Amino acid sequence: MTWYVVDALDKAFGRTKKCLFEPFDFWKWMKLVIIVMLIGGVGSNFNSGGNNYSSDGYNLPESGTTDSFTDVFTGFVDQIPTDPGMGLIIGIIVLIFVLILFFSYVSSVMEFVFVESLVSNDVRFWEYSRRYLRKGLGLFVFRILTGILLLAIIAIIALPFVLPLIGSSSENYVDVMASNIIPLIFLLISILLVTAIIGGIISSFINLSIPVAIYTESGIFRAFSNVFRQFRKDWKQIIGYWFGRIVLGIAVGIVVAIVLLIVIIAAGLFILLVDMLLYFALSAILPGSDTIIWMILAPIILIQVIIFIFLLAFITLPASVFMKYHMVTFLQQWYPDVEIPVFDMQQIDEELY
Template structure:
């Protein structure tokens, strides 16, 4: 018996090579890199602050300085303190809103990536506009799954919380260590089970995305079709999950080595450049504040370049893994005709492929 997850490796490698190297197109690589970045999720925005103290002796008041202006920061601090709860709630709502926006963009980009690889023609804006509806369906599906996961965690954890709240102070203190150990193992068990379930469902969702595209159905209908096909041919999927774990580990090792080498070279170049700029600016001005005001945007731009470079180096691996999934889908679900660019239908009976 032939296992499709193994048979798909060579074909996926050939398709990756044809897509990325034959011929090499830098801008095609960049567009795929951006798409892969957006598929991978959003960004983390870390904001920092400092503690500033002002003393009237540190700020001499002159005729040109308005009376009472030296207390402006104290007034701002008082205002923020009085409305701290409102600002906190607003910040949390903003973070949730940004997370939802990036999750929706990620869902749209899932369809953009599949269509780009299937057609071997990357059209970022055109495909994005075309898949806004399907992306919203995928976003809604994943959102419902996320809510379901949270409900499961809450339901499992509720008995433990109820038990703790029902204890007296003396009994709670005496059994605190046992409760903590129990809670840790409970959380580990919950996240392990949810991780396994989430991985299985995520695998079905990834297969359902191209099915939704080329069967003309929504993501909910496509997911149902994949589950139905699983019931008919579950052995191939079981081996597919095992094979994908092995494949992802191998790909991660290769990508990790490439990223480490690239990161070492990039960080060394950035360090030499920033050091030279710092010493030049320090020689031109005695103000450290001015030096860092000029140097900070440079470091920020370098950070963006560094992230893009890592994504650029990692992108071929993501493309290969996606082509492997598409090739497996062609073999496992031949009823869904995926119009891959090399016209290979992927039937188990076919041993040859039509070349370009």
């Protein structure tokens, strides 16, 4: 039996080399780096940890007066903070939440832009971004729904352990916690393990669905359904794909980590040396003016940090491109009904025939 996850390695490596190095194009790299950074940006995960509702802080009416809606409403209104500082904090929290949602949507759009750029070997940032605004919105909504699903699974797992704590009084709450400490540890491990497995499986199906959505001109929901239907037909290859991608990800991660460590040490020492020389030079020119010296050095250090971040992103780019090409190449073999027009397909056909 031929394993597509293994067969895809050579072709993915060749496509990565042609895309990035034949020929080398700095601005092409720069656009791909920006796309990859936006994909991995803020807000890819949703956390409802702040949605903890409790009645302890409200002046709820005692039993026998539950029909007094006015008292309940008044007690609730009295608890709304009127401190301007608290309002500012709430405003900042809302702003952060909105930014998380915005960058999550941008990340979803960039997923399509990245695939289209690599398949065509032609990076058109703004054109592809406009083209996939709607599909990106569908992916954004789909990810929210899958996040809610994961939270529901976590709640189902945790419910048998949390109910005794909720039912306990404040006096014996510590005793209940102490007696359940070992089950709670196992609960946490179970939640992390189940969430990681289910989240990884869903993420794998979503990544495979993105090219399907592009080249079958369908939405992400329909594409996900088609991928899952294909999985039911040929599930062995997907199981092999999951294990193969884990091994491949570890191998690529080790190589990238080694290269990054070398670059970080070398570039970090060089930047530190340059900043020290600048500091001593400015100290000699402006003796006793530390404030002015740091006003000069601060923007220089900021520019160095930005350049350093882009340098690291440039180094990790080939790994991201290779992993995406490997996924696309696997998908071509595993789901032949979807015609993915990779830029080198004509050349491959000519070599075969």
